[in-house]
Amino acid sequence: MPEKILIVVCDGLGDRPVPGFGNKTPLQSAARPSLNHFARNGACGIIDIIAPGVRPGSDTAHLALFGHDPFKVYTGRGPFEAMGVGMEVRPGDVAFRCNFSTVSADMTILDRRAGRIRDGTVELARALDNWEFEGVKVYFKEGTEHRGVLLLRAPGLSPLVTDSDPHQEGVKPHECAPKAPEAALTARVVNAFVKRSYDILKDHPVNRTRVKAGELPANIVLPRGAGIMPHMPSFLERFGIKTAAIAGVALVKGICRVSGMDIIDVKGATGGLDTDMKAKTAAAVSALDKYDLVFVNIKAADLCGHDGDPKGKAAVVRRLDAAMAIVKKALPEGAFLALTADHSTPCCVKDHTGDPVPLAIYGKGVRADRVRTFDEIACARGGLGRLRGLDLLPILLDLAGRSEKFGA
């Protein structure tokens, strides 16, 4: 009988030995009886989420974990930026990273970042959002500070266009030009959008207030880095399985959505340090009733890594452990658990690195090895050896009796 699968990804959990911690990693330094339970009774290993030494982004990491080769499907950042700001992205959508910028009356760019504007971008973006031009739906949403995302939706759009953003100041915005005949419509929409952004933003109340205060107005939007959202066959199409995801962060949620997973919203799941981890794991275990595979991303450890805070990261590990105690208690008979991370975020680096992450696979019939603890060093001696992110899903589907034989 096919069994259920639970994947728990502790975002950014991997780390490097910390001198002040007796040369232990934050994970090693924390009491973690539940995490260790799964390592001790499971099969362990380490994973290069993309490839050895390659530093994964949150987007490319989750693509790989969901069985999509990021070197093939990750063609441009635009669509993933769109997911990151919480936009819905569909296959065929073309999206651009954008800056709010400042131009003079003769269209010379004075500041590509509009004085690094912080406030008011929500209102500015709303004024540009939800437009239509030549049958193309046009969406725009603000990101952090001066950043935003332009998303175009229509059949047959192409991302093969040049940037409006000239990547320098003192010149005029570039005309967006098609690099191939089939991109002519995309280019026309982008040019119309840029012109419209100036027309709408130049006298927008937010900008009038900025000018009065001696600040540069955010009076134009300059797109760059076009990318198209590839069609990625869903879990249902690929494996015939029903899948759900629990994730707090917009970018991860977006990738789950385009991978065809149902998103389960959990009360108290914020994607921040204050997230209710126990609520997430409890909801995940419950969802196994209805779904064949449930994925949970818990973000907190990554935040401590970015902050360079090993003590905070160790505290997060203790909370993760308490949340995993719920899985230990409530994981349905026969189900398989994969416990891992999407990348390392070492506190000494304060960013994602290519260091591999620990993995424990737990469930009936798994070839348990001699690993006693769940951490970066111990799992490297495990029976699963050193794997790639793309390997995880096939291994789990096979264990759960859900994969096809290749050959006869």
Place this chain on the structure above:
Amino acid sequence: MPEKILIVVCDGLGDRPVPGFGNKTPLQSAARPSLNHFARNGACGIIDIIAPGVRPGSDTAHLALFGHDPFKVYTGRGPFEAMGVGMEVRPGDVAFRCNFSTVSADMTILDRRAGRIRDGTVELARALDNWEFEGVKVYFKEGTEHRGVLLLRAPGLSPLVTDSDPHQEGVKPHECAPKAPEAALTARVVNAFVKRSYDILKDHPVNRTRVKAGELPANIVLPRGAGIMPHMPSFLERFGIKTAAIAGVALVKGICRVSGMDIIDVKGATGGLDTDMKAKTAAAVSALDKYDLVFVNIKAADLCGHDGDPKGKAAVVRRLDAAMAIVKKALPEGAFLALTADHSTPCCVKDHTGDPVPLAIYGKGVRADRVRTFDEIACARGGLGRLRGLDLLPILLDLAGRSEKFGA
């Protein structure tokens, strides 16, 4: 802050257990406190330089270690043979392996190897070197015994030509023919070169002396195995890093040069058994002042492997260890060291084999494992697991804080 990287390759160091050595490998049998220091305090593993079971050449091995997939860039042996005999090879050069051969007056090949000529080839080659035909620069250099290398340099040359060498005796040399229209010029130059080699060599004093002594004259040169030197982007282009190499052997030096590394000449570095290893490691450590990545190849262990001399190889290990004591003492704070080999050259085989080679990566924040000694068997239990040659550079660049994130 980006850190420095030192790669020390002990050429041909890997071996197999030797019955007469208590079933230890030469590496295991030698006292090696400094090598062990890096293994004990570093992360260890084994590397398949090309792929499991694939026997690397010195050329393909170093291509992989420098991040160039040999299956993609190694299209023909010609350009690498040229490097091996010490010729300068540039991207776009087309080169051929050649034989000095013997033909009769009616151009029938009597001996493809000119009586396995040993002496006088330097003079013969010099008579053919440095010519020009239809705007193509033509270089020729002798190799060992009857071997030589023809190198053509001009824009737009193609290696898609057939061999002049018919690979049998009793027939006439083949006309070199283009396999594609764009190779017409290459074929014309090769045919002109072969004709000219006969015109110049048939009455050359070296051959007159040979004929008088009853030996076959080396009166023609027959090219085969055309290959083009691919453009390989330099370390600076790929990663923005300044790199230098210390190597005694012409082939390795040549690959370093086409990879865009500065070559540092070290007094006493011969590429032979008499090489001054300490001078090489000392120079390498000093070069880290000026360069971001320094590569050192120490050839001696390979020579003992080819000679089938495990005792000699163990003695080389003791000298390697003394040279690495300098690195242990002088490696700059924060720098990363990779200690490995380019392939195994087991004494029982007397040639390169596909056995993986040991690896230790040493430096701040490295996930040290339980490996206590640097050798083929112990390192296989290390935390790095089993890697490929192409993985090494990304791992080092990531550790040193010199790689780009893939995604966001």
